[in-house]
Amino acid sequence: MSTTDKASTEAPHDAPESEDSASASASAEASAEASAEAAAGAQLSTAPLEDAPGGPVGIGVLGWARWFWRQLTSMRVALILLFMLSLASIPGSLVPQNQVDLMKVAAWKKEHSSWVGVAEKLQLFDVYSSVWFSAIYLLLFISLIGCILPRSWQFVGQLTGRPPAAPKRLNRMPAYTTWRTDSSPDEVLTTARGLLGRRRFRTEAGSGSVSAEKGYLREAGNLIFHVALIVMLIAFAWGQYFKSEGGKLVLRGKGFSNTLTQYDDFKAGGLFDPDDLPPFSFSLDKFDATFERTGPQKGTPRDFKAYVTFSNGAHGKPEKREIQVNKPLEVDGSKVYLLGHGYAPVISVTDPTGKVIYRDAVPMLPQDGNLTSAGAIKVTDGYKDKDGKSEQLGFQAWFIPTFAGTGQGTMFSQFPELDSPAMTLNAYHGSLGVDSGLPQNVYQLDTSKMEKFKDEKGELFKQLLVPGESMHLPNGQGTVKFEGIERWATFSVTHQPGSGLALAGAVAAIAGLAGSLFIQRRRIWVRAFRGKDGVTVVEMAGLGRSESARLPEELAALAGALHERAPSAAPPAPPAADTEPEPAVPAEEAEEVEGERA
Secondary structure (H helix, E strand, O other), X not given: OOHHHHHHHHHXXXXXXXXXXXXXXXXXXXXXXXXXXXXXXXXXXXXXXXXXXXXXXXXXXXXXXXHXXXXXXXXXXXXXXXXXXXXXXHHHHHOOOOOXXXXXXXXXXXXXXXXXXXXXXXXXXXXXXXXXXXXXXXXXXXXXXXXXHHHHHHHHHHHHOOOOOOOOOHHHOOEEEEEEEOOOHHHHHHXXXXXXXXXXXXXXXXXXXXXXXXXXXXHHHHHHHHHHHHHHHHXXXXXXXXXXXXXXXXXXXXXXXXXXXXXXXXXXXXXXXXXXXXXXXXXXXXXXXXXOOOOOOOOOEEEEEEEEEEEEOOOOOOEEEEEEOOEOEEEOOEEEEEEEEEEEEEEEEEOOOOOEEEEEEOOOEEOOOOOOEEEEEEEOOOOEOOXXXXXXXXXXXXXXXXXXXXXXXXXXXXXXXXXXXXXXXXXXXXXXXXXXXXXXXXXXOOOOOEEEOEOOOOOEOEEEEOOOOEEEOHHHOOEEEEEEEEEEEEEEEEEOOOHHHHHHHHHHHHHHHHHHHHOOOEEEEEEEEEOOOOOEXXXXXXXXXXXXXXXXXXXXXXXXXXXXXXXEOOOOOXXXXXXXXXXXXXXXXXHHHHHXXX
């Protein structure tokens, strides 16, 4: 067989082998390129990696536990739990809470008696310590920790890692540019690495390329935000369990000691110990209040200031202090706030024999901005009527700092200051109900077991008094005198141990969220190599975590800076012509030539 015939007969057998080799080579090359591009964009986020594909987890207890843990520690479930926690807080603001105001809870139960059973079963009067609220709270806490731990380990690994090598085809990246330069590839890469380093990029030199990465604070901000959420949850729990808050009304000239029995009302967390109350005391020496006298803001308060004598500890030296609104007195982690003020008419009561059986300043609660106030005067002991029978006296009181005058048609104060003070009293006798053991509101009078003192017309006996005047009860049953007026101020002593930690967590959360939103994680690659004509080809490409207009702009700025150091090479000269160009042929002659050719 001739060589030609051999070749012709062997060729059909060799062709498939050659095609298979080319196909395998192309497939391997494509796979390598895909792997390089995948590596270039990998780990731009600290989101937990999915488990490697494999067989089913299983149906047993371990499988279900693993599935439940995956679901609980996913970011999706964490967001759902955070939303549920916000929804669960709504009933706490709509329904009165036992830890806040027992009187309001009792009033709510009275007004909505049909819902009391359901509300108690759902623990709506103790929302923040209820089983369902605590369950959501704890699940959210565990979910956030489960989300953060793997992201933190991945982020630590990224901080110690290096930028990935440049992919083979940079022109596939979202941002890309190229030019030719007379500088050598080594000069271009050295200049590029120094330029990127000065722009605070982390750089890594490769074979004929430079890799750079920037924007790690984006993921740091993301982690800080989630850690801050946990810190705020811890601070909230700490504050709820160890907090204490009490209120006290103090008359001018009277004092207060920071013991549990001294408070008018007191609320505390489940783990609070009364022995943790810091020992201090103070007395109210003077209270000043100024109001706007004229103009459209007449009656608007301008300044409140309480002057107190303060003693820290059981044997502390007395000190003069001032307490103003939003300027509390701080004592060993507790703060004493000035909340409000009002008036306390000084009332004395004498029995039918002329004996003074009661004399005290009775605080009145303001009902409006002009300090029109209401209250109750209760004489519980020492009174006997003219027949010698022991009774209790009660007076419903209405105090007006600035009375408009008789016949003006109003019993409301015209100004908060004591310009023209007056007070009306409604008189009752009988049983005040204080011996039943049930708590009573000291500012309200329960007349269910009392009888009215009646005037000559058989109506309820009442009278308008000004300071210095007296009201004589019918049939010589005694005398009530309006002797003068004192001031009072209310103070709130609060101890919130987790407030500083919560503030720090909130600030960190805002900072972390701002970083995760405004910092962009991106990578830059620079490649330089000799072209076929011996001129250096420079390629630059950028890849970000998400599409952004800032990446092309930043790449353009970097390319411009590098281009100044490695400017574009002069374009190659056009090839020289060997023969003179043929003269132009008129269109008519060209048509004739074409016709002849046809």
